[in-house]
Every structure is written in C-alpha cells, then in structure tokens.
Amino acid sequence: MTSTGRDSRLPSRIDAQVLENRSEGGNNHRLVLSVPDWPGAEPGQFIMLSAGARAAVERSDPLLPRPMAVYRGHAPAAEPAAGRVEVLYRVSGRGTQLISEALPGQRLRVVGPLGRGFPEVESDASAVLVGGGTGVASLYELAARAVARARTTVVLGARTAADLMGRDDFAGLDIDLQITTEDGSSGLRGLVTDALAPLLRRVSRPSSTTVYACGPTPMMRACAELAESHAVRCLVSLENNMACGFGVCLGCAVPARRGGFALVCQSGPVFDSNDVRWQDLP
Ligand SMILES: Cc1cc2nc3c(=O)[nH]c(=O)nc-3n(C[C@H](O)[C@H](O)[C@H](O)COP(=O)(O)OP(=O)(O)OC[C@H]3O[C@@H](n4cnc5c(N)ncnc54)[C@H](O)[C@@H]3O)c2cc1C
Numbered sequence: 001m002t003s004t005g006r007d008s009r010l011p012s013r014i015d016a017q018v019l020e021n022r023s024e025g026g027n028n029h030r031l032v033l034s035v036p037d038w039p040g041a042e043p044g045q046f047i048m049l050s051a052g053a054r055a056a057v058e059r060s061d062p063l064l065p066r067p068m069a070v071y072r073g074h075a076p077a078a079e080p081a082a083g084r085v086e087v088l089y090r091v092s093g094r095g096t097q098l099i100s101e102a103l104p105g106q107r108l109r110v111v112g113p114l115g116r117g118f119p120e121v122e123s124d125a126s127a128v129l130v131g132g133g134t135g136v137a138s139l140y141e142l143a144a145r146a147v148a149r150a151r152t153t154v155v156l157g158a159r160t161a162a163d164l165m166g167r168d169d170f171a172g173l174d175i176d177l178q179i180t181t182e183d184g185s186s187g188l189r190g191l192v193t194d195a196l197a198p199l200l201r202r203v204s205r206p207s208s209t210t211v212y213a214c215g216p217t218p219m220m221r222a223c224a225e226l227a228e229s230h231a232v233r234c235l236v237s238l239e240n241n242m243a244c245g246f247g248v249c250l251g252c253a254v255p256a257r258r259g260g261f262a263l264v265c266q267s268g269p270v271f272d273s274n275d276v277r278w279q280d281l282p
C-alpha cells in the first residue's frame with residue numbers, strides 16, 4: 001500500500017510518570033503522562049502503553065501493551081522538562097481497566113511514537129474529519145493543525161452522549177463541529193455517516209476535499225464508500241488489534257487492495273481508503 005504520512009521520529013521506550021488519570025464520564029478516561037525525552041509525534045501516530053502501572057516486578061498479566069493514539073502532546077520534550085502526553089481511552093477490557101487503575105506518581109511503559117500518521121492538510125483545502133467511538137482520539141491534533149490551513153469540519157459520533165470523547169476540546173477549536181449519537185441524546189440522532197452524507201453532497205471542489213476517518217471498521221468502510229461516491233479522497237486510521245506495534249508479531253496485518261497484506265503498525269495506521277481490501281476485513 002502507499003504510505004500516507006510521515007514517520008520521521010524514531011520510537012523510544014520510556015518509563016512515563018502518571019500526572020493525571022481520571023474518568024470523563026461513562027467508560028471514558030483521560031490519562032496525562034510526563035514522558036522524559038519524548039521525541040514528539042505527528043497527528044495520527046500512536047504509542048504502545050503497558051497494560052497497568054509498572055511495579056518492582058515486571059507485569060505479565062496481561063503481557064502485551066495496548067495501542068493508544070497520542071491525543072495531545074505532539075511537541076517534543078524541551079530539555080530539561082519532560083513531554084506532556086495525553087491519551088483519551090475507553091475501558092473496554094482487562095488492559096484498559098488496569099490502565100485506568102494507574103495512580104498519579106506511578107509509571108507506565110511507553111513505546112513510541114509509532115506508525116505513519118496523517119499527511120499535512122493542504123492549505124486552502126477542505127478537511128472533513130469523522131471520528132467514531134475511540135477513533136475520535138486519533139483526530140484531535142489533526143483538527144487543531146488543520147484549522148490554520150483549511151476549512152475544517154469535524155463530525156464526532158458515539159452511541160450516547162456519555163460515550164462521546166473529547167467533545168469540549170474539539171468545541172474549543174475554530175471548526176464546524178457536528179455531533180451524532182445513535183440514541184439522539186446529543187446532536188443529530190443517527191450515525192456519523194448521516195452527518196457526512198449531506199456534507200459531501202454540498203462539496204463544490206471534490207479534488208481539494210479530503211475525508212479523514214477513524215473509528216470502528218464498518219464506520220470507516222461506510223465513510224470510504226460515501227467519499228468515493230462523491231469523488232472525494234478518504235484517509236482512514238485503522239484500529240486493528242496489535243501485539244507489538246512495530247512490525248514483529250505480524251498480528252495487525254490488513255488485506256491490501258493491490259494484493260497481499262500490509263502491517264497496520266508500520267505502513268499505517270493511516271491508509272488511503274482505496275488501498276484497503278474492505279470486503280476481506282472482519
Ligand atoms: C493505532 C491504534 C490507536 C488506538 N487508539 C485508541 C485510543 O486513543 N483510545 C482508546 O480507547 N482505544 C484506542 N485503540 C483501541 C485500544 O487499543 C483497544 O481498545 C485496547 O487495546 C483494548 O484493550 P483491553 O485489554 O482493554 O481490551 P481487550 O480485552 O483486549 O478487548 C476488549 C474488547 O475490545 C475489543 N478490542 C480490542 N482491541 C481493539 C481495537 N484495537 N479496536 C477495536 N476494538 C478492540 C476486543 O475485541 C474486545 O471486544 C487504538 C487502537 C489502535 C490500533
């Protein structure tokens with residue numbers, strides 16, 4: 001597959017200190033880490049985060065770290081201070097439950113930044129960002145940078161208002177923000193595609209418009225199909241399960257349109273939607 005973004009920064013393996021780790025309602029949490037020697041990240045890049053605080057004995061239950069988008073904190077650490085990296089996450093299983101139990105002062109292992117993020121939004125273009133569920137976390141920095149260069153619309157969706165991630169942060173940006181919830185408890189009742197479809201119908205310059213989508217696979221597939229039907233480019237950030245995060249376990253392989261497979265952790269997580277063989281994804 002064609003690489004979409006940049007991966008100029010070498011990943012580091014760092015013991016980060018928890019500064020804050022708090023519930024934001026529902027199962028959503030915000031983790032703020034102090035990361036020494038943080039090399040910085042590009043929008044869409046991610047870290048592998050140890051599943052729980054590190055004690056004197058190495059944790060082995062669960063053994064594997066969990067991939068998390070760098071939500072905010074893309075600037076490199078300025079010596080002698082450590083970088084401040086934010087993660088928005090949803091407790092969905094044992095790993096994220098253990099992460100939610102890490103207390104301020106405790107340490108989490110961070111490996112990153114990893115993957116290829118989003119390419120820079122072109123100036124004078126139109127950017128339509130679509131985030132569903134935890135996919136919202138991969139889009140904040142892209143939106144924050146896009147506003148200075150392009151007409152930026154952000155659609156955030158979740159099952160209910162309580163599940164929405166990062167809404168207040170996005171509302172603080174100079175963007176056109178649209179909310180959808182499946183139960184109608186906030187914004188438009190329905191799916192993110194119910195907001196995306198009319199936006200795409202109004203596009204006057206398809207060649208300078210790009211949809212950036214991150215969320216559950218069916219959502220990204222639907223966004224890709226909608227964009228294609230309007231001759232608009234679509235970039236997706238895939239959220240496959242990952243064991244290593246840097247090309248060793250082959251557990252994140254995704255079927256490629258041109259044949260074969262691509263590793264989401266190395267060639268992605270951001271791909272041009274035309275490069276993904278959607279019909280062969282679970
Ligand atoms: C590049 C990337 C960035 C991500 N960024 C974020 C983020 O910023 N915030 C966030 O909350 N989550 C994010 N995720 C998803 C997150 O990694 C998983 O939710 C997490 O690994 C689940 O671990 P667990 O041990 O709690 O749950 P598990 O016990 O491993 O699984 C619990 C449930 O979650 C499902 N699940 C597991 N992994 C994923 C996944 N990758 N995508 C969708 N469903 C999954 C399982 O199928 C199962 O139903 C990201 C994933 C990737 C690949």
Ligand code: FES
Pocket residue numbers: 241242243244245246247248249250251252253263264265266
């Ligand atoms: S997560 Fe191990 S190869 Fe991609």
